[in-house]
Amino acid sequence: TQLLEQSPQFLSIQEGENLTVYCNSSSVFSSLQWYRQEPGEGPVLLVTVVTGGEVKKLKRLTFQFGDARKDSSLHITAAQTGDTGLYLCAGAAQGGKLIFGQGTELSVKP
């Protein structure tokens, strides 16, 4: 059974701080996707990483895929209150279904 362990589960920081969210598995995934979910809404795709060692930047967000394609991280620089939300990593399993991590609930305080 493929599992994704996401950490930390909860993170409360001050505006301007940096943070990193980790997503780890013992399984290899063909791609790793990061989503952000607001309360009462569905997840919104932020980025997909495909190649081992790949790094993608989205403004203040940096996503990295591990060399062995088993783990990934999301780093946010100078967090803003608008970054508050639930961040989800998801691995693409056989047939296209996604295996989701438990999520990281991020709260950025002014």
Next chain:
Amino acid sequence: NAGVMQNPRHLVRRRGQEARLRCSPMKGHSHVYWYRQLPEEGLKFMVYLQKENIIDESGMPKERFSAEFPKEGPSILRIQQVVRGDSAAYFCASSQGTGFFGYTFGSGTRLTVV
């Protein structure tokens, strides 16, 4: 260009009733996936459908749950004889291919069983 449309947004059912959740994928998307999100449990895969075919239903409970994606019209997730434990947010996602590069999710249907 509408995204993935799910309705209703909120659904309240009494124990024993049937719940029907509808999903219209994005235009041009022929792959539909249903996920369930329970508090403290995260998003779990339920079923993957293409037009008129169920491709993978390994995440769907064997009893009371069924899904379809007819040639015409939306995909339907049907829950018969609902129980309190079925209360959850149900999300539909669509993609052009197998979702390797990501899905577009709908806003979900929040089912409450009273």
